Amino acid sequence: MRLRLALVSVLALALAGCAGGPDAREAQSLLERAQAEQSKIASAGYELELSAGMLGQKFAFTVDGAAQLKGKHAGDLYFRVRASGPAAALGPKGFDMWMAKRGSRVTMFMDGRRQSFDATRAGAPNVDLVGSFGSLDFASCVKSVQLEKGRSLNGEPATRVAGVVDTGCILRAAAKMNGLSEAAGQPFDLGELAKKIADVRATLFVSDRSHLLIGAVVSTKIEADGQRLDLQLSYRLTNVNRPLRFPRGL
Numbered sequence: 001m002r003l004r005l006a007l008v009s010v011l012a013l014a015l016a017g018c019a020g021g022p023d024a025r026e027a028q029s030l031l032e033r034a035q036a037e038q039s040k041i042a043s044a045g046y047e048l049e050l051s052a053g054m055l056g057q058k059f060a061f062t063v064d065g066a067a068q069l070k071g072k073h074a075g076d077l078y079f080r081v082r083a084s085g086p087a088a089a090l091g092p093k094g095f096d097m098w099m100a101k102r103g104s105r106v107t108m109f110m111d112g113r114r115q116s117f118d119a120t121r122a123g124a125p126n127v128d129l130v131g132s133f134g135s136l137d138f139a140s141c142v143k144s145v146q147l148e149k150g151r152s153l154n155g156e157p158a159t160r161v162a163g164v165v166d167t168g169c170i171l172r173a174a175a176k177m178n179g180l181s182e183a184a185g186q187p188f189d190l191g192e193l194a195k196k197i198a199d200v201r202a203t204l205f206v207s208d209r210s211h212l213l214i215g216a217v218v219s220t221k222i223e224a225d226g227q228r229l230d231l232q233l234s235y236r237l238t239n240v241n242r243p244l245r246f247p248r249g250l
Contacts, residue, residue, distance in 0.1 A: 023147040027161045030147070034206050034213045041212070042070040045238040053230040059085035068244045077101050078250050100250040107250070141169035143199070153215045154236070157208040165200040167220065196224045212237060 045066035052059050065079030083095035097110045106125075107116040117124050145163040152158055198221045205215040219232040 024145050027145050027147050027163075030159060030161065030206055030211075031204070031213075033211050037211045038213065041240045043068045043242060043244055044240050045242070047236045047238055049234045051232050051234075054227065057086055059083065064238075066239070066244055073103075073244065075101065076103070076244055078244075078246055080247070080250075098250055100246055102246075141166050151205065153205040156205075156214055158205040158214060159208060160203060160205055162201070162203040165202060167197045167199050170200070171197075197222050210240070212240065 043066065046064070048063040050061045050063075060083065062082045062084070063079055065077065067077035068074050078098065078100040080098040081095075082097075097108075099106065099108045101107075101119070104118050104120045105116065106119050107114065119125075143164045143166055145161065148160040148162075150157075151160040200218060200220045203217045204213055206212070207214045214237045216235040217232065218234075219230070221231065222229045
C-alpha cells in the first residue's frame, strides 16, 4: 500500500512540476489538491496491473489490496499478486502471492508456502517497502502536459491530466534520494541507462467530487540489444474510508 501511495505521489509531483501555460498551472493546482486530500484518508483499497510485452509474448501482474492508514489499526494491510502469461514461464502451479499484516503479525504466502512472523523481532524481513521520497525533485522533468475536463473513470466524473516525463531526468533525481548514488558507488552509467528507456507517458484521473487521484496509466518502453520491452502500469482507487476487511484465507 505504501508503495502504491509512493507511485501515485511521484506521478502527481512530476506532472504538477510542469511549468508554463494555463494547462500546466491548472494541473499543478489540481494535483496539489489531490495530494492534500490523499493525506487525509483513513483507509484505501486499490488495484494495480503491470503488463510487459516482448517478442510477441505478454506477461501481466495484477495486484489488489487495501490498507488502514490512520486510526487504531493503522498499519494493517493486505495485498494479493497474481500473474498471467505463457504457462511454460509461470510454471505448473502458476504464480500466486499474498501478504497480510495485522498489528505486528505478518503472514505471507509464496511458492506454495505460508509463513508468519512478528515484524518487530530482530532479523525479521523488512516489510517497510518504501523509503523516503521527500528528497525527490521532479519539477524540471516534465516536458509537456495536457488537461481535459468533463471526463470520467468507471462512472466517476473526473479531470484528465496527461504528460510526458523525461526519463533521464527522473533517473538522475531518483539516484540522489537518500544519497543512493554515493552508497551504490555508481555501479552503472545513468546516462547510458536513460538512452535505453523511452520517455514516460503518464495519464492521471482526478475525481471532480472527492478531488482524489482515482486512476492512472503509465507507459514506457525499453530498447536494448535490438529488442524492445513495452511496459504499462495501470492503477485504480477502489474505495476509501471503509473498514479494512481481510479476504477469506488471508
